[in-house]
Amino acid sequence: MVSLLDPLKVNDLVLDNRIVLPPMQTQKATEDGKVTDELKEHYAKRSEGQGLIIIEHSYISPGGRLAKKQLGIHRDDLIPGLKELASTVHEKGTPAVVQINHAGKTANRENVDSIPVGPSPDENVRKLKTREVKELVTRFVKAGERAVKAGFDGVEIHGAHGFLLNQFYSPLTNKRIDEYGGIFEKRIKFPLEVVEEVRNKIGEKTLLYRLGSDDLDPEGTQIKHSKKFAKRLAEAGVDIIDVSGGICGSRPEKLEGEQGYFIPQASEIRKSVDIPVIGVGGIKSPEFANKVVENGSVDLVAVGRAQLADPEWAVKALRKLKN
Template sequence: MSYLLKSLENCKLTLNNRLVMPPMATSKSDQNGKVSKDILDYYDEKSRGGYISLIIIEHSFITLAGKASERQLSIAEDTTIERLKELSNIIHKNGSKTVMQINHAGSSTNKEITGLNPVGPSAIINPNSSIVPDELSINEIKNIILEFKNAARRVKESGFDGVEIHSAHGYLLNQFFSPLTNKRNDEYGGGLLGRIKIHLDIIKAVRDVVGDDFPILLRLGASDNIEGGITIEDSKIAAVAFEKAGVDILDISGGFCRFIIPGNTSQGYFSPLSESIKEVVSIPVLLTGGITKVEAAENLLSSEKADLIGVARAIYKDSKWAQKAIESFK
């Protein structure tokens, strides 16, 4: 039997195959960040037939200060719940499960988007921009933890099957984890365990509000691919801590290098990272990055580089990709 067709069991999030549509920003929300008809139509088209076992909804801002771009989805207010329920219902009716990714952009935004000065762990320039953020106080960090908690509650109340915490692609939690941007000397900085303290506090806060049975995923930028940044050795230590704290699935991607490795166009180019993480945790590991061929997905699973395969741009370009991939084994 195909590895791609195997169900995922022994996990809080059971899936009927190993194919995942990872989060991809659509910029299709309404002006207030609420679900629009365009978003409903988009996810209806992608999920039709249930060939994709899990659809992770694009990163959604937990607070206006953490909004990354215009027309980004919001999970910042209870008023978003009603329309989000429509979104989860459509995907479920089509036969797929769905998780929502929640995020704070930190210094990966600007005042034109939020109306506020960008914030970060330290007043250090963001490698992906020219922004020097305001350094967060301890009280402000505690408030962000609460905003993640409230966002996770909204995700559950909206009928989703789990919540994904975003710590990749140069956004706020990536900024805390990375020694490039976290120069704090208090409990949220210093060594590696200090730099992931905000993650651990958020995981605990989210678990407290969603309960023991609701799946928590975490997207981890496992390497910044920049000298002096996050290394895979850092991420192996962090991954063990995240599993112990209650994360159920780790979704491996890039850090400040975002979702690419310059010059590397191989199928599954983050697989050295996912393989290394898989060696130190017992929870499922999701791999995304340049996978466009079903044979590549099969090989990455069979060689134990990952437990789940995310196919992004190929599904974005061709809504029938998943159907053709699944039916190719029948």
């Protein structure tokens, strides 16, 4: 029986265990997206005991920034700082990937250099032209290339929590009638193009996709749709699927309270693909994390807020489970 303590080999990347530090925004970068000593210290404190660290979402273009001091990966001059960040984690012997993202319509107007954009027009949101969508594919690819140049072990593409790729996937936010909107196949076209092109650019490095698996709305994306999408993601070259919420966000009120509130969705996705799946959702106890790996619900467990509160959570969890 596989447990939280067991290693996992993903292509050439070997994870010592199944604990994942998920991407959580710290706002510890500079206002132009550069790595700071404070940010490096944040990850240094949490690098021991992890199977994998996913560095917080980093914006691929100025128009895709969510927060004032969000980490950036949109310019080549950011690579040296990102390289220092990757080395900080690697010094602890822990693999690290960086999440790349565009906030889309959720971008804060005060933090971007233009009107926020999205798949469809909305109040204070401009609809992306087809040409611009294709340009953003290139932006994602360039960001993935920078991640590899900085020494990260791979990239996670953010397609959840109501951000741009999730906005294109969900019928709640995508009202287009062109090649990027309408039926399911057209709504997944942009995310799949990003995945395929990033896959080609980063070579053998590990590629993850954070999937907004459920909008928790009868008119939105449901798990039956995401099982089909997950298969397409795997076919396009994704190595690990990181399952979370869709337009409902990462902490929906109707699910919060019990540990592992997105584990059921992750378990359903796992039945549809032959690649590892990460489960998440307010997980606090090592015993619970271990149980959902042992019972085959997920392959890896992301523990977020508990690790923000206690930087030694992973070390303590491993010690507790070994005894």
